[in-house]
Amino acid sequence: MTPDVLASASAIILLLSLAALTLLRVLSSGKDTTHKVRSDGEDKGDVDGHELKLVILYGTQTGTSERFAKEVEEEVRQRYGKAVRVQTSDLEAVTSDRAEDVLLEGSMGDARVLHVFLQSTYGDGEPTDASSEFVYWARDLADDGRMPDLFKAITYCVFGLGNSSYEHYNAAAKLVDKSLHALGASRLLELHLGDDDCTLEDDFQGWREALWNAMETRYGICAEDNLSSGGEARSYHVSTASKQDAVAAERLESEAMSKRPISSLTSQFSPYAASIVLAKELHSKASERSCVHVEFDISGTGISYQHGDHLGVFAENMFPVVQRAAASLKLPLDHSFTLSMPDDAPASLTQPFPTPCTLRTALSRYADLLNPPRKIALAALASVATDASEKARLEHLSSTAGKHEYASYITDPSRSLIEVLEAFPSAVPSLGLFFGAVSPRLAPRFYSISSSPLVDPDVITATVAVVRGDTPTGRLHEGVASTYLSRFVSSNNAHGEEKVKPEMRTERVPIFVRSSTFKLPSDPSVPIVMIGPGTGYAPFRGFIQERSALAKSGKLLGPAHLFFGCRDESKDHIYQAEMTDAVASKTLSSMNVAYSRATSDRKLYVQDKLMSAAKVIYDIMKGKVGGNEGSIYVCGDAKGMARDVHRALHSILMSEGEYAAHEAEEIVKRLADNGRYHKDVW
Template identity: 45%
Template sequence: MDGQEGTQTYFGGPTLLAATSALVFSASVALLYVRYQSRIFKDSNSSSGCFQSASGNDENQEDAPSETAVQVTVLYGTQTGTAERFAKKLVTEAVPRYGGKARFRAVDVEEWDFKDQLPKADVLIALFATYGDGEPTDSASDFVRWLEDQEEADEEPLLGKPFGVFGLGNRQYEHFNAMGKLLDKRFTKLGGSRLVPVGLGDDDENIEDDFDRWTERLWSSLDEALGGGAGGGAAAAAAAAPAYDAEVLPAGTPEAAGAGSLGHGHAAPAMVRVAEVRELHSAESERSCVHVELELGGSGLSYTAGDHVGVHPANSEEAVEAAAGLLGVPLDSVVRLSLPEGRAADLLSAPPPTPATLRTLLTWHTDLLGPVHRPALAALAACASDAADKDRLALLSSQEGKQEFASWVSQPQRSLLCVMREFPSARPSLGLFFGAIAPRLQPRYYSISSAPAASDGRMSITCAVVDEETSAGRRHRGVASMWLARQSEGAEVPAHVRSSTFKLPRRHETPIIMIGPGTGIAPFRGFLQERATARAAGKDLGEALLFFGCRDRAKDFIYEAELRDFVRSGVLSELFTAFSREDPGKKDYVQHHLLANAERVWGLIGEGGHLYVCGDAKRMAKDVHEALVEAAQKARGLSREAAAAELHFLADCGRYLKDVW
């Protein structure tokens, strides 16, 4: 079944599957074993001796990788930082596990010269996220395109090379884990030999557990080939926690500044000016949602309706000051971070541009309020001076303390800053803090809520401001949404544009059905602006239905006046609204209106119409999908299986698109 980790579908049934899998696995292990042994034999006949440290230092000869070491490249393609974190976790655990037998390196695919470096990798481990509806991440697009070119040219750049693939995705998308599945298939076609079945991580459930299970299968394969395993474990991984070389420089040392320092490659931001920030909810609302207008003039950024904008936020001054206090370093200290020499550098990505003040590093580069993960807790345990703090952190970071971690850290949404406040004796060095404990602050992606032809050089963001109480009674405030809401006219923010496949049909006459409650309306506002521009140019428009929902029309019916105008002008054929909390005795959601209008919805689909869903993935998208299945049964007399197959067909041909989070 799609999404079950490691499950593959082969023609021939389970018996043939088992035999084929065993044969492929045995061949992969044998190949890796022969390669490793041949290196040892070659080295034993040289004057340098076996297992010599690359640096020539014999002091830790057993643990340092030698010239005979199998070169394992852990390649990651990430959009939000999870694949990068998993790659570093895997490498950190591998170092004590295999000692000098293998050298593991975590590499960002965007920084990897794959034409030059692929032949030098003995084993390739790929951790790749799927973005949007089956697309590669920005960083992976060139690599995926090159692999496609190699396949079309009948090349075999991975001939005999053992590989493993773990995909990161969300089951709410039709093309769940498309990149993981694609790479696993393509690596095989290009001559690679699968070490472990493809892992399919599901962010809709528990992707951490998915990765842990897949990693255990990977270790089993590598253990058989390399004879490792004895040196592994959480304690050993904590001892191998990577740290940058950190130096506090004299006061007045110039900083390495510039917006480009916040990202690289496709994600390098430009500075754009804030033209407007206005509240969309009424004064009666207990919540907040802001409309932000960004002036693009001179930034070099461009977009089309349906694209995403990546906003690079800053931490609040309150959070920054608290973090500096816990680290025991003044905020105005000028810091230089650099990669250490030797094997430790394999565990780290390039540091943020320095010299920089600690204030700059904590404000723009460090995720202080996001989720904290077990490897970070293990690193904190290693530097805790209080025995009780050390033991508690060690438990929370261990496999044995998994349930305790879930109940004390994950469920109440304790951030890194919260955890450090709870364990004040765990005071890491700056090198360890930025290298192994604090994740890099990632851009936040928003569906652009405007169309360029109607926006006079501007781009709009529709942002729900996250400011809520957690189950543990603490206040949870969204870093990016709170930061955007605080901006004033004339301020500059770093941002980049991410293209999307979530687009209007090429033909204006094609009917469209849009489903977007809450801020899910964002891309549809852009769609309607684009349709209005086409109508003004004399184009004929197909029918357009919009299903919008919110809690209370008097409080959070955002863009109501604009939507009514679109209906009056004929740009929008009909607006269906659902208000979930107006009537205490009745819940009213968009899916109820889809079912009530089943014949009309499926009638338009039968005319070649396109379906669009935008908004919450965990609840709304699931409920809407079920409603569409039920509506097909009702309107077309289909069985449930046939209705679900119809939606699957529409997704495959690009007529059922989701932009969900």
């Protein structure tokens, strides 16, 4: 081989191994999926001489409590140095067969061990998927009541992450706290709750300060001198790359993601880049809003899914947003670079996204630019601001004292990171600092799959309401993923002429399937009630397709009642023809639609429709129809609709069965416990 050929071959090998490596890296949050408990002792050797061992355990769905846990870990190291040994772990690793050992390990005798839980709540007041085994294990052991002293040797505290606009505010954290207490463990601190509706950052900061005080008082440890805010330490190492290398690496990355997955499962950490084969608007021209139907091609991939599962989608920021971010960073869009972990990387610094790449790609795919920045981002910006007044203001906004200003300037008006960068032009972070500390990773969005593989296993469909509205700062907020997906809709497909906008046809969208328990009863003859207004109808479209396919294969179908709601029949009754066909073919027994804005009279919602069909619902709940198996399904808005539907079910039990309120609650709870009342709410 000539030296030239050798050089090209080694360049190709380098790029291929780079692509393989980067594929293995985490696309979104950099989360480690290996469940390994990373501990200070393991990393740095002997733990003798530590005065206290801190075990931090987190239960997360979208990464916030993991990030917080790592920030606590970092701050503990910084504040207390060798006096405290820290170990941080995902509660996913604390399975029921290991939980007792994990909690009791090192806690006996006069050992000084503190367990710190950061627990998020998800779904409808449930623990996060990965922590549910631990949470329910602790609950069941506590409910059992036979071991009130099991954890007598344990000291703990819990910080909850939730959102007060949900009915079951911080329910999972409350359950962890209560269960451990009932099992004899003592609280170092009372339960602290963080509210993601408005004050999560401050709640977390307040809890951390309470934690340091309590630890110092209880264990006699002292903070070291010269503490820094920490934000500036979270930075990647950056090296400049040639544009040619960046473009080649990006191409390899995309190609690798579009290859068939080796297994039938894809995950957030190994998404499949799918083509979109159909994107169409579901609202009529008269509607002032938009909702799009999107079909992803999974043919030949081996990816499998079931009705009711969720689809994860990695979207991209729109080009004007990317341009504004690049302008704030004072770099051209084709600037090409490589990110790597510094040797002394702090715990909260996630693995970098695949590089080399251009700034345009990095800002499009990986940067969360439209959410309000966290305090730690403001601290990082303050560390590089060259204008004294900008620096002082950023420092204040990121401090405990700046709590009210942070709320009024950042949280309340939903001021985006882009707006903040533009408001503080002297704070120009390096790319390492920007991607490490200022901009969080752009998270995947989830969609309830609106198709059934029994009808077409080669396609997964999503039904996406396009988020668009003005913010108090005068910004037009266009939701990242919903806007991105709506860009595939051709303006020329009123009669199906163009299935996808021509310029988007070659675009590949990274997706993955997340399984869910929101499933039809295994026996199709069992009666069901489906309640899903707006895009809450999505999984029920899949259910109806599934039932239709089952009927065609000779299965006997039980009654199925659909409760759907939208504003106006002429504007946003999505999939109306399909629903009507389903009634005609008896796949649906009834279709009950509430049009909330059809008339100027009182607004009508799905819960009103439920009340009108009270007898049907009552008979299914009480087993008068379908024995004790009939199931109720609710999908859509968790904050308002699911709560109102829950109340309507109560009212039905009270009016039709003359139950007292507490009896009605008990019946609904039993339905849920017995797997007959399911919610897929967000």
